[in-house]
Amino acid sequence: MKIKVLNPFQDGHPLWLGLDHPEENMIRKVFQTITPDTVGSEHMMAGLTIFEPGEASSVHNHPGSEEFDYVIKGSGEVICDGERQSFKQNDFMFIPDGVLASACEHRGRTFMADLALYTARAASEGLKKPCTRERRKGAKIESILALYQLNERESSNE
Template identity: 70%
Template sequence: MEIKVLDPFKDGKTLWLGLDNPGMVRKVFQMVTPETVGSKHLMAGLTIFEPGEASSVHNHPESEELNIVIRGSGEVISGDEKRAFKQNDYMFIPEGVYHQHVNTGTEPLWLLWAYTPQGSLPKN
C-alpha cells in the first residue's frame, strides 16, 4: 500500500474550466484520478470559484458526488430547486442529477468534490 499526502496546489493536475463562457470560469485541481495517484474507484479534487462565478449545469450519469465547502458560500441549483450552502457544509448529489454550483458570496469559494465511480469533469 502506498499512502499519498497531496497538496492541491503542488501535486494536483491544474486546469481551467469555462474560459469560453463568461460567468462560468473556475480553476480545478484534480487530486485523485487514475493518472495522478492510480485510483481505481474514486475521483476527487478542489475547485475554486471567484465571486459570481459558476459551474455549467452538468451531471455525472453513473456517479454519486460529495461536495464539502472548505471556504466561502453559494448555491447549488438543480432544476427549479436552489439550496444555499456555506463553509463546512456537505452536499450529496445522487447519480445522474443535473446541478450547478454558484458562488453567491463575496470571497472565493473552495469546493472539495469527490465522486464514485470515476467519471469525467464537465466540459465547460
Template identity: 70%
Template sequence: MEIKVLDPFKDSNPSWLGLEDPDKNMVRKVFQLITPDNVGSKHMMAGLTVFEPGEASSLHNHDNSEELNVVIKGSGEVVDDRGNKRSFKENDYMFIPEGEFHQHVNNGDEPLWLLWCYSPQGQLPKD
C-alpha cells in the same frame, strides 16, 4: 500502492473550465488530485474547485457517479435543473445523487473552495 499526502496546488493537474465563454460566468479553477493518472485510484475521483465571487459551474451531471461536496471556504448555492436552489456555507456537506443535474454558484463576496469526490470515477464537466 502507497499512502499519498497531496497538496492541491502543487500535486494536481490544474485546469480552467468555462474560459471559452467567460460572459456566462462559468469560469472556475479545478485541481484534480485523486485520479487514476495521478495516484492510481480505482474507485473514486476527487479534487478542489475554486470559484471567485460571481463564478459558477455549468449545469451538469455525472451519469453513473454519486458526488460528495465539502465546502472548505466561502458560501453559495447549488441549483438543480428544476430551478430549486439550496444555500450552503463553509463546513457544509452536499450529496448529489447519480445523474442529478446541478450547478454550483458562488454568490458570496469571497472565493469558494469546494472539495468534490465522485464514486465511481466520473468525468468533469467539459465547460
C-alpha cells in the same frame, strides 16, 4: 509507500472550466488531485474547486457516479430542477447519480473553495486534460494565490 499525501496546488492537475465563454461567468478552477492518472485510483476521484465571487459552474453531472461536495470556504447556492438551496462553509452536499444541475453559484465577497469526490470510472470517462498556462492566462487567480498562501502558512506553523 502505498499511502500518498498530496498538495492540490503542487500535485493536482489544474483545469480551468468555462474559459471558452467567460462572459457567461460559468468559470471554475479545478485541481484534479486524486485521479487514475495522479495516484492510480480505481474507485474514486477528488479535486479542489475554486470560484471567484460571482462565478458559477455550468449545469452538469457525472453519469454513473454519486457526488459528494464539502464546502471548505465561502458560500453559495446549488440549483437543481429550478430550485435553489443555499450552502455555506463546512456544509456537505450529496448529489445522486444522474442528477443534472449542481450549478453552484458563488455569491460571497471572497473566493469559495469546494472539495468534490466521485467515482473514478465516471470521472475518467469525462476526464479533461489539464489546462495549459496559456489557456489560464486571462483567468482570475487571486483566490488560488490566497488559498495557496494560506496553505503554506498553515504548513509552516505545524
